[in-house]
Amino acid sequence: MRIGVSPVVAVEEVEVNFGSSRAVDGVTLEVLAGEVLALVGESGSGKTTLIRAIQGLQPVSSGEIIHAATDRDGPGRSGVQMVFQDPTGALNPRHTIYEIVAEGLRIRGEGDDEEAKVAEALSRAGLRPPERFFGLYPHQISGGQRQRVVIAGAMVMEPRLLLADEPVASLDASIRGEILALMRLLVVETGLSILVVTHDLGLAWNIADRVAVMYLGRIVEIGSTEQILQSPRHPYTRALLSVVPETERMDQQILVGEIPDSRRIPNGCRFHPRCPLLQSGTVPAETANRCVSEDPGLMSVDDGWEAACWATVGVRSGSSAPLPDG
Amino acid sequence: MSSLAAQRRRATAGRVWSQFRGSRQGAVGLIVLFLFVAMALLAPVLVDARELNPVFARAAGNPQWASPDVFGPLGTDHLRRSVWAQFVWGSRVSLFVGLAATVLTILIGSVVGVVSGFVGGRVDAIMMRVTEWFLVIPFLPLAIVLASVLGRNVWNIIFVIGVTSWPSTARLVRAQVLTVKQRLFVDRARSLGAGGGHLVFRHILPNVSGLIVANATLAVPISILTETTLSFLGLGDPSSPSWGKTLEEAFVNGAIIRNAWWYFLPAGLGILAVVLAFTLIGRSLEEIADPRLGRVR
Amino acid sequence: MSGTLLSVRDLHITYRTSAGPVPAVRGVSFELRRGETLGLAGESGCGKSTLANSLLRLLPGDALVEGAVEIDGEDLFSLSPGRLRAVRWVKEAIIFQGALHALNPVQTVGRQVREPMLLHETASSDREAKDRSRELFEKFGLAPRHLDAYAHQLSGGQRQRVLIAMALACDPDLLIADEPTTALDLMVQAQVLALIEQLREESELSLIFITHDLSVLTYVCERLAIMYAGRIVEQGPGHQVFSSPQHPYTRALAAAFPTIGDQSSRMAPSGLAGDPPTPGSLPEGCPFHPRCVLAQDRCRDAEPPLRTGVKGWEAACVLV
Numbered sequence: 021m022r023i024g025v026s027p028v029v030a031v032e033e034v035e036v037n038f039g040s041s042r043a044v045d046g047v048t049l050e051v052l053a054g055e056v057l058a059l060v061g062e063s064g065s066g067k068t069t070l071i072r073a074i075q076g077l078q079p080v081s082s083g084e085i086i087h088a089a090t091d092r093d094g095p096g097r098s099g100v101q102m103v104f105q106d107p108t109g110a111l112n113p114r115h116t117i118y119e120i121v122a123e124g125l126r127i128r129g130e131g132d133d134e135e136a137k138v139a140e141a142l143s144r145a146g147l148r149p150p151e152r153f154f155g156l157y158p159h160q161i162s163g164g165q166r167q168r169v170v171i172a173g174a175m176v177m178e179p180r181l182l183l184a185d186e187p188v189a190s191l192d193a194s195i196r197g198e199i200l201a202l203m204r205l206l207v208v209e210t211g212l213s214i215l216v217v218t219h220d221l222g223l224a225w226n227i228a229d230r231v232a233v234m235y236l237g238r239i240v241e242i243g244s245t246e247q248i249l250q251s252p253r254h255p256y257t258r259a260l261l262s263v264v265p266e267t268e269r270m271d272q273q274i275l276v277g278e279i280p281d282s283r284r285i286p287n288g289c290r291f292h293p294r295c296p297l298l299q300s301g302t303v304p305a306e307t308a309n310r311c312v313s314e315d316p317g318l319m320s321v322d323d324g325w326e327a328a329c330w331a332t333v334g335v336r337s338g339s340s341a342p343l344p345d346g
Numbered sequence: 347m348s349s350l351a352a353q354r355r356r357a358t359a360g361r362v363w364s365q366f367r368g369s370r371q372g373a374v375g376l377i378v379l380f381l382f383v384a385m386a387l388l389a390p391v392l393v394d395a396r397e398l399n400p401v402f403a404r405a406a407g408n409p410q411w412a413s414p415d416v417f418g419p420l421g422t423d424h425l426r427r428s429v430w431a432q433f434v435w436g437s438r439v440s441l442f443v444g445l446a447a448t449v450l451t452i453l454i455g456s457v458v459g460v461v462s463g464f465v466g467g468r469v470d471a472i473m474m475r476v477t478e479w480f481l482v483i484p485f486l487p488l489a490i491v492l493a494s495v496l497g498r499n500v501w502n503i504i505f506v507i508g509v510t511s512w513p514s515t516a517r518l519v520r521a522q523v524l525t526v527k528q529r530l531f532v533d534r535a536r537s538l539g540a541g542g543g544h545l546v547f548r549h550i551l552p553n554v555s556g557l558i559v560a561n562a563t564l565a566v567p568i569s570i571l572t573e574t575t576l577s578f579l580g581l582g583d584p585s586s587p588s589w590g591k592t593l594e595e596a597f598v599n600g601a602i603i604r605n606a607w608w609y610f611l612p613a614g615l616g617i618l619a620v621v622l623a624f625t626l627i628g629r630s631l632e633e634i635a636d637p638r639l640g641r642v643r
Numbered sequence: 644m645s646g647t648l649l650s651v652r653d654l655h656i657t658y659r660t661s662a663g664p665v666p667a668v669r670g671v672s673f674e675l676r677r678g679e680t681l682g683l684a685g686e687s688g689c690g691k692s693t694l695a696n697s698l699l700r701l702l703p704g705d706a707l708v709e710g711a712v713e714i715d716g717e718d719l720f721s722l723s724p725g726r727l728r729a730v731r732w733v734k735e736a737i738i739f740q741g742a743l744h745a746l747n748p749v750q751t752v753g754r755q756v757r758e759p760m761l762l763h764e765t766a767s768s769d770r771e772a773k774d775r776s777r778e779l780f781e782k783f784g785l786a787p788r789h790l791d792a793y794a795h796q797l798s799g800g801q802r803q804r805v806l807i808a809m810a811l812a813c814d815p816d817l818l819i820a821d822e823p824t825t826a827l828d829l830m831v832q833a834q835v836l837a838l839i840e841q842l843r844e845e846s847e848l849s850l851i852f853i854t855h856d857l858s859v860l861t862y863v864c865e866r867l868a869i870m871y872a873g874r875i876v877e878q879g880p881g882h883q884v885f886s887s888p889q890h891p892y893t894r895a896l897a898a899a900f901p902t903i904g905d906q907s908s909r910m911a912p913s914g915l916a917g918d919p920p921t922p923g924s925l926p927e928g929c930p931f932h933p934r935c936v937l938a939q940d941r942c943r944d945a946e947p948p949l950r951t952g953v954k955g956w957e958a959a960c961v962l963v
Contacts, residue, residue, distance in 0.1 A: 062828040063799070075537050102537045109530035114552045123548075124538040162918040163687070170534070177538065192686040193855045193899040194934075197914020204910065219829050225903045226912035249903050263833035264903060265858035274833045276784075278798050 026053050027088060028181045028213045029074060029100070034083035036069050041283040043069040045237030046083070048318075051181060053088075056207055056214045058224035058245070060260070061234035064279040067217045070234070071183045074215070075102050088180070101174035105186035107166035111158040117142070117169055118154040124177045137176055145172035146202055164195035171202065175210075182206075184216040188223065200227050221264050225249055230324075233257045236290045237282055239318065243325030253327040255297040288312040289330060303331045366630060375626025378619055386438040397431035398587055414608050421608035424599045432592050433612040439588035440570050441620065443504055447569035450508030451515055452562045458512065459519025460554070464527065464546055474520070481513040486579075493581040500583050507572050515561050519554055526553045563628030567621035574617075589613040648816055648849050649675040649698070649735075654710035656693050656702065664707070665923045667693040669873035671710075677816065680843060680850040682864030682881060684857050684896065686919040690873040691853050695821050698851070699731055715816065732759045735817040736810035738803075740825060745806055746794035752805045753790030756780075756812055765813045779808040783838055800831035807838065817849045818842075824859060832859070839863055857893075858900040861885040869893045872920050872930035875949060879956025889958040891935050929960070937962060 027050035036044040044066040051057050061067045072078035074085055087099060101124075104110040111120055121138045125131070142150035145168040158166055167187065174182060184203065188196040204227045206212050218224065224231050224245055231248040233241045233256065241254040252258045259273040273296045280286065286293050292311045297303060303311065310316075310330045318326040319333045327333045366372050385392065396402040408426035409417055420429040462473040489506045496502040526532065532549050540548075574590025576582050582591055596602075596610035656668040668690040675681055685691045696702050698712060700719060712719040714734055722730060739745045747755055756779065757772040759765075766772035777787050783804045794802060803823060810818055820839070824832040840863060842848055852864055860867055860881065867884040869877040869892065877890040888894040895915040901908035917934040920926060926933050932942040941961060952963035 062830055077533060077536060100537075102534065104530050104534065106530055110534045112531040112535075112549055112553070115548075123535065123540075127535075127539050127541075127544060164918055173534070173538070192919060193857065193896055194686055194915035195918070197899050197912040198916065199914070200912035201914060204912065221829075221903060222901045223912075225901050225909060227910065245909075260829055261903070263829055265856075265862045265900075272833065272837075274837055275830050278800055278828075278831060 027051060028053050029088065029215075030086045031070070031074065032084045032086065034070070034073060034085060035081045036066070036073055036078060037081040039283075041281070042237050042285060043282055044073065044080075045282070045285065047234075047237070047239055049232060049239060049242075051213050051215050053180075053213055054207065054211050055229040056204070056216060056227050058228035058231045059215060059217045059234060060219065060221060060224060060231055061217075062219055062279055064236070064282065065234040066237040066282070067234045068185055071102075071185060071215060071217050074181075075100055075183055099180040101177050101179040101182055103167070103170050103174055103182060103184040103187050106190050107163065107170045108158065108190075110170050111166060113158055115157075116154065117147075117156050117158070117161070120158070120169060121173045121176055124173060128177070138172075141172040141176035142169075144175060144206070145169070146198075147172065162195075163191055164198060167191060167195075167199055168202070171199075171206075175206065178210075180213060182212055182214045184214055186218055186220075187216065189218070189220065196223075197226075203227060221249060221261060233260070236279055236285055238290060238328065240291065240329070241327040242318065243321070243327075247322070247325045253321050253325075253332050254291075254329045255295050255332065256291050257327075259296060288314055289316050289328070291329075295331075297331055307331050369630040369633065371626045372630030375623040375630070378623040379627065382437055382441060382616070382620055382623070385434055386441050389434045389438055393428070393431045393434045395431075395435065397428045398435055400425040400427060403427045411604060411606055413606070420612055421606070423595070423601075423606075423609050429592075429608055429612060432587050433589075433616060436587045436589040436592050436613060437616060439500060439583070439586050440573065440590065440617070443500060443507070443573045443588070444566045444570040444620070446504045447507035447511070447572070448562055448565040450504060451511045451565050451569070452558060454508065454512040455515025455561075456519050456554075456558055458516040460523055460546060460550065462516070463520040463523030464542070464550060470520075474517075477513045477516050480510070481517075483510070485510050489576060490579070490581060493576065498581060498583055500586060503573060503576055503581075503583060506576070507569050511565065511568065511572070515558075515565070518561060519558065522554045522557050523550055526550050529553075559628050559631050563624040566624045567617070570617055570620065589616050646677060647674050648677045648679075648715060650711075650713045651698075652711045652713075654694070654697065654712065655708070656690070656697055657707045657709075658703075659705045659707060660923075662923060666873055666925075667706075667922050668697070671870075671873075671875055673868060673875065673878065675817070675849050675851065677849055678843075678847045679866065680852065680864045682860030682867045683851060683853045683870060684855060684860055684867065685870035686855055688919050688922060689870040690922070691870050692821055694870075695737065695819050695851065695853050698817075698819060699735055699737055700727060701737075729763065732810075732815065733763050733765065733813045734815055735819060736813070736815040737819040737821065738806050738810050738823045740822040746802060748794050751791050751793060752797065752802075753780075753792075756790070756805065756809050759809065759812045763813050776808070776812065779811060783808050784834070798831075799827055800834060803827060803831070803835055804838070807835070811842070811848075816847070817851070819851045819853070821853045822855070823852075825854060825856070836863055856900065857885060857896050869896065872925055873922060874930075874946075874959065875957075876931070876960070877956070877958040878949065879954070879958075883954070884956065887954065889952045889954055889956070889963050890931075890960045891937050891962075892931050893958075 029051050031047055031049040034044055034047050035042065047070055059067045059070065069078060073080050118138055121141055122134050125134055125137060139150040142153055147153050147165060147168050153161070187203065188199050191199060200223060203214055207214060216223070216228065228245045230243065231245050232239050233248065233254065235256050241248060241252065241257045248257060249261065252261055259275050262271065262273045275294045275296065277294065280293070289295070289311045292298055295311070298308060298311055307330050316328045316330050318328045321327050321333055403426040408422050408428070410422065410426050411424060412422040414421045420433060422428055458473055458477060462470045488510055492506045493502060496505070527550065532545060535545055535549055570590070573582065573588060574593060577588060577591040578594040582588065592613040593610055601609040652672050654668055654671045655666070658665045658667055671694060673681070683691050683694070693702070697708060702708065708720060714730060746752060753776055756776040760772040760775060761769065766775055776790060780787060780790060785801060785804055789797065789801065797805065824835050827835060836859065839850065843850060852860060854860060864881045867879060867881045868875045869890065871892050877884060877888065877893045884893060885897050888897055898913040915934055920930055928943040929946055932938040935942065939961070947959050947961045949957045949959045950963065952958050
């Protein structure tokens with residue numbers, strides 16, 4: 021799969037504040053045409069808020085979100101559609117599958133060939149024959165099928181970008197692969213881009229071209245899936261990977277505690293109070309000072325690969341701290 | 347509206363009707379209600395209205411306090427009037443006041459609740475303060491004032507009941523709207539580009555309609571009983587009989603002490619049957635409106 | 644002390660519903676030794692949670708139970724109500740999935756941890772219960788001040804720790820954990836798993852760990868049992884079952900969680916077509932055959948029993 025260079029959406033220095041809490045704290049990100057970008061992070065990292073902002077469901081406090089060639093503004097951007105974590109909740113229990121899939125078309129006022137379009141979207145989402153599903157209600161189909169209906173309801177709008185919020189987290193293990201395969205297939209078949217929010221690194225390995233890791237409202241590392249998942253540079257990415265049960269593993273680095281409150285973002289590097297690298301004492305004193313006092317921005321590691329860490333990227337020319345597993 | 351959509355709408359209406367007929371409790375409720383409505387509508391055919399007049403009753407030579415086996419079909423009261431006549435004619439006022447006041451209550455309550463919950467913000471704050479203001483006004487003094495200012499007729503009674511009983515419906519509907527608004531499918535519709543009208547009519551209302559229907563079925567008996575209360579206090583319409591008035595007169599004139607059960611029992615059972623019918627109908631409508639409550643067949 | 648703690652023999656659990664009987668568990672047998680850890684994996688509707696609840700007799704009244712469950716030599720289903728209450732929490736305890744809903748919002752969590760100790764008189768006084776709960780909290784990485792906190796003041800991970808502390812308040816022999824990490828973040832999940840690992844090392848605690856995430860199980864469990872449509876379809880040593888499964892279903896389940904770095908799963912998510920069967924209407928023969936890539940004609944005829952395969956552990960498939 022070749023990835024086009026033009027972005028379908030560009031997020032520039034976006035901040036989303038809830039009162040004094042900075043849920044998204046300066047994120048710059050581009051989703052390129054035809055790629056799957058995985059936005060990885062724990063709850064409290066701001067990843068869900070960020071995609072809600074991209075969808076227009078959440079107003080941004082500052083910064084800009086620029087959509088390529090959108091005809092309309094507001095949440096009704098037909099070029100951007102959403103897939104939700106909980107398909108059961110995302111489907112109105114009182115509407116039939118047909119009404120659900122046709123809803124977007126009706127809102128946009130595209131009454132022509134409604135039935136044909138709905139049928140095509142359903143079969144494209146793997147619900148075949150589509151007519152069999154028209155009159156059913158969400159509670160009459162399985163969880164995996166519900167997620168397919170959500171995807172069909174998004175795809176009927178012919179979006180350029182699909183925002184998927186933990187699309188398989190609430191599904192059974194065996195269904196998971198099927199839905200992911202469907203998402204990958206849609207990308208290949210239609211040239212769609214997908215921004216998928218997940219805490220599941222295996223999902224990223226399964227379908228993503230690029231991975232961005234978020235911590236406390238900021239992207240701390242971004243690069244190709246291979247770069248991020250096989251030779252991560254940021255200590256937070258390393259820690260996350262080390263605890264994935266599926267990795268034949270590095271030494272486990274279980275971080276103490278949880279993501280701090282976004283009302284009290286630590287000074288300096290926001291990760292420094294939990295940073296295992298800093299705690300190990302292998303970071304030179306000069307760099308360690310920087311970690312606690314100066315906020316690192318994303319710095320280039322390699323072509324298309326950036327990480328926000330003074331200790332592993334910031335200091336070049338031989339003085340950087342030794343990496344634990346080389 | 348495209349013909350396809352219209353076709354679908356007709357199909358939905360047909361489905362609701364066939365499901366409703368299929369539900370036993372709904373059918374029972376509907377039959378009972380139908381009987382009472384028929385009785386109310388046919389009152390002039392069934393009983394001569396003059397039988398409600400004590401002067402007429404005396405002139406006709408009716409006995410006083412006669413039990414049903416002496417004077418059919420339901421005996422007479424202290425003024426020699428036929429209880430049957432009062433029962434038939436009373437159903438008109440009771441049903442009419444009950445239904446009309448409920449419609450008014452539910453209409454005001456739902457509109458206030460939906461607008462308040464959906465729009466939120468300052469609108470919500472203002473509307474809820476007004477609602478609370480109405481909620482804390484003592485009902486009886488207001489009813490007495492309104493009734494004496496507006497005059498004692500059926501329409502004013504309906505107005506009094508409607509204006510005083512909507513706040514609880516409004517608060518209930520608002521709470522449900524707030525819950526439904528948080529649901530993911532509303533987010534989904536929003537991200538499909540849905541505007542406020544679409545969200546309210548396609549997503550919010552269908553999901554609060556069950557509550558509104560349930561609330562309405564509860565409001566009908568309350569309205570009927572409120573009408574009774576007002577009649578009891580002498581604020582009812584003096585020119586028309588109602589079940590409430592019958593009960594009150596029976597009570598005041600010692601029907602209980604005289605063991606004249608035929609005087610108060612028909613009106614009491616009438617209220618009970620109508621209330622029950624509404625509850626049954628409401629319950630099965632709710633079941634149809636919410637596919638998840640449907641039984642596995 | 645390494646005798647058998649729990650023995651389940653030919654357990655059948657059927658729910659009586661208006662639509663007819665729905666078999667949830669259809670003939671499950673296993674034994675658990677003291678100090679042993681058993682992982683129970685399967686999809687929703689496979690009967691794993693029903694099985695877990697039956698081990699504490701927590702099933703609803705419309706469930707028909709046949710077969711035998713013995714805990715420490717006592718027949719669970721013939722226990723008197725008084726004795727049953729003593730067995731619950733003192734002998735076996737359970738951690739439920741929803742960490743928020745399992746805690747009472749209007750009581751401090753400390754009080755809820757003390758409650759079972761006082762109820763079962765494993766602590767002789769309030770003071771002793773307080774000391775013990777402080778000890779438990781410390782052990783599970785919770786600060787003593789958290790004892791006075793209410794559930795909503797704690798994070799998801801902290802609540803899950805409180806639940807574990809609560810479950811262990813009376814020092815049970817058996818702990819049943821029903822999807823204890825499912826709703827948790829990766830790092831918090833790792834913390835909880837490490838905690839469970841630590842418990843296992845320090846005590847003679849037996850553990851039944853239930854989840855749909857096979858990869859988590861191999862991490863904590865010596866023995867793994869895979870359930871499908873109310874039966875165990877494969878049972879054996881944890882790591883081996885995960886890395887070289889015998890049953891096609893286990894293989895699909897294991898492949899659902901890719902190994903990062905494994906090129907064969909890169910850009911190739913692996914799933915299983917079809918949906919889990921509904922317990923009320925199971926397919927004829929092997930219930931897995933409609934979804935099985937290796938299904939043959941004979942799979943449609945009879946349900947294969949669990950038998951020991953060439954690799955040395957049991958699986959219920961004609962190909963074993």
